[in-house]
Amino acid sequence: MCTEKGIDKPLFxxxxxxxxxxxxxxxxxxxxxxxxxxPVIKSEDIEYVRKVLxxxxxxxxxxxxxxxxxSMLERVNEEVxxxxxxxxxINLEKEEAREKIAKILAGWVLEACKTLGIISFKGWRLPTD
Structure with missing residues (x-):
């Protein structure tokens, strides 16, 4: 995963x-x-998706x-x-901000699973609110 300028997405x-x-x-x-x-995604997250499938x-x-x-909520500090x-x-309440970061992490897990060939989907994206 890289956050340097010009890199706009994490690994996978x-x-x-x-x-x-x-x-x-x-x-x-x-x-x-x-x-x-x-907070980052872990191999256990990928395994969870694999088991569900x-x-x-x-x-x-x-x-x-x-x-x-x-499951990602416990990894996210609401103040951060x-x-x-x-x-x-963007001004959000602490819990709403925490939930949004957790949802980004969850989306990253699904994208990683897609990249790794574990899951297949197309034409769906997190709503931008």
């Missing part, structure tokens, strides 16, 4: 679900300054995204999330 992401990773990149910058852990041949992408988002959005000119 393809932006087919997440339109912009800028809030996550801003979160990482703030977390690094504060000496906090940066083994149990069901077809899955509702929105339901899978919600389940992944919920709120500050990240504030730096981008």
């Amino acid at each position: 992401a393809d932006k087919s679900i997440v339109g912009s990773y800028e809030p996550l990149f801003e979160y990482w910058r703030i977390a690094e300054k504060r000496g906090l852990e940066k 083994e149990l069901k041949n077809r899955v509702n992408l929105l339901e899978l995204l919600k389940a992944l988002s919920f 999330a709120q500050e990240a959005y504030k730096q981008l000119g």
